[in-house]
Amino acid sequence: MKITVIGTGYVGLVTGTCLADSGQDVTCLDIDEGKIERLNAGEIPIYEPGLTELVTRNHAAKRLTFTTDYAASIPSARCVFIAVGTPQGDDGSANLSGLWAVVETIAPLLAENAIVVIKSTVPVGTNRKTAARLAELTGRNVDVASNPEFLKEGAAIDDFTKPDRIVVGVDRPEVAEVLKNIHKPFLRNEHPFLAMGWESAEMTKYVANCMLATKISFINEMANLCEHVGADVNEVRRGIGHDARIGFKFLFPGVGYGGSCFPKDVRALIRVADDNDMTCRMLAAVDEVNDVQKHVLGEKLYRYFDGDLSGKTIAVWGLAFKPRTDDIREAPALVLIDRLLSEGASVRVHDPVAMKNVKAVLGDKVAFCEHHYDAAEGADAVAICTEWNEYRMPDWEFLRHKMKNCAIFDGRNLFDPAAMRDLGIWYTGIGLAGDDMATPTT
Template identity: 50%
Template sequence: MNITIVGTGYVGLVTGTTLAELGNSVYCVDIDEKKVEGMKKGIVPIYEPNLEEMFLRNIQSERLFFTTDLQEALEKSEVIYLALPTPPGEDGSADLSYVLSVADKVGEMITEYKVIVNKSTVPVGTADRVREVISARTNIEFDVVSNPEFLREGFAVEDSMNPARVVVGSSSERAKDIMSQIYQPFTNTGIPIIFMDEKSSELTKYASNSFLAVKITFMNEIANYCEKVGADVDKVRLGMGSDDRIGNRFLFPGIGYGGSCFPKDVKALIRSGKDENFDFEILEATEKVNISQKVILVSEIEKYFNGDIAGKTIAVWGLAFKANTDDIREASSLDNIEILLEKGAKVVAYDTVAEKNVRKILDDKIQYAKSMYEALENADALLIATEWPEFKNPNFKMMSEKMNNKVIFDGRNLYPLEIPEQNGFFYKSIGRKTILG
């Protein structure tokens, strides 16, 4: 099948590459000429494990194409995926201007039946709005489908090629048949397509991400309480996770959630509720707790240095909001660095994958190390903000030799307590006893 993907951001590029891998001819459209030229040359504009190999394979097989010409792509395709940004406004609502602008152009350009697929995360009722915008521009028959993505950054290729389910919202049997054809390679291997109405499909995405945000935040609250009463959150987590009604995923405490999805989707669902005179009280509490959780270790750092960190050198391992991505949107590292700088500390950070994106924001306000150990040179303390695999089994002897103080504040609970204790480190993590060194 011939398919157009409008937007080559994270969702659009992964979706387009996956659909090409499934044997379709995919035309990816973007207004950024430099980006399009780079992709034509095989340059992947985002960092995502295993994406480049699949990307290059499908370019070489002439199934994946890139263009700035929306009209050309529409003429070649039966199905149009809208994978456009929906950034949060000041009130938390999703900005649909990109989606509706492209819908307007599609309405002007189509000359035969098309299926328009909302792949972006959008509020309930967006399919109706897209339908209205296109209908105002054309009398040509078309259908609008909601087909939300459920990709985890860092595992997007795995998730796109082996999804737990495919959710399709449509009131048109013709559109359902076409979407069934597209996803037949999945259904052939037992992956279900769940058909529903458009509004339910749109809400499914928000509900899923918001529930996971709540689960993470609940566990962080439990972790903070563990410290008050002397319990060990690792043991509590194992006890909870063994209950199959709860499951063990998203029960790992830390310095809050970030990224492009959870914060934005929680805000958007809260705002959507208010538009209907409905208060998502549990989500409002989740958002509030997460804001404070992200920087909960800063006060611990201050406490260790008797309330004064001015002039102290704090090494930071990890800048991305999570491992295996270069995404720094809503990253806890940035919130911590901002406060540390305000209090007069010097920050030396290490994250070779996310460094480029952080430089665009912080420039030379912090220093950037070329290795995790270089970041520790004369450091007064280490703050671990991202759970990159290379941080999980470090050389503690080398760390001791490089640091002024053997002090670790671990926002991701990377080490069993006995490891820093055996190596003589002060070690403060989340929801566990503090090792005094």
């Protein structure tokens, strides 16, 4: 089957590449000529483990091609996947200008039996509006389907090829069968293929992300409370995680969630509720708790240095919002760095893959270091914002010699406080018993 994927961002490139690797004939289309030139030259614009190898192999086999030419890639496509960005607008709603521009462009080029598949995260009702607009533009009914993605950055290849489930929203069962056939190679282990209505599929995407964001904000707020009452959130987490109704996933306290999905989708669903004369009080609280949590390490550092960070050198380990990605969108590390710089501190940073993206934002405001030990050189403290594996087993004796003052502010609870005390290292984490560096409440 011939498939065209419009948009070569994170979702589009992973989708197109994985479909091509299953034997499909896939064209990835983008209006960014520079990006297409780089892809054709073998340069991958995003960091995602395993993606470079898959793109290279399938491009060489001519199952995966890259173009900017709508006229050459749309008319022959049985399925056209739309995977363009839907960034957050000023009012919190999703900005669909990119999607509507694509709909207008492809309408006169679509084959009679083409299926337009919306992969982008879109507000409830968008697929129905797309079908109506395509009918206006073409004078016929065009099949439209929702196929929301559930990809985790850093594990996207496995998530696509070994999904928990595949969700599609359709208005005709025949369309669902076509999409099921496309995804058949990924359903061999009895993963469910869930066909439902357009609105239900759209809502499923938002509700899934908002549920996960809620778990993160919940455990973060409980961690803050643990610090105030003398409990240890790690013990509490184990105490509740063994309850089968709760589980351990997304119950790791930290410095807040970031990335391209959770913040945007929580706010978008709040906006959907507002537009329907409802108030999503819980989601508003989730968003507020997350914003506060991003200030935890900055507040702890401020208190540790008695309200005077000027002239202090702080090493920040981890810049991406999570490991195994170079995505820094809404990353907690950037909030911390802004606070440190505003307080007059010098900042030295390290991240295995995200430093290029941070440099594009901060320029020479911070020192970029090739190794996390280099970032700690002469530092008064180390703040850990991302739980990269290379940070988990540091040589503490070596660090003690490198740093001016060996104080560790662990935003991901990587280390055992008792073991750190035995090493004679000053240490604070998130929600740990006996920690007097309690987090902010407002």
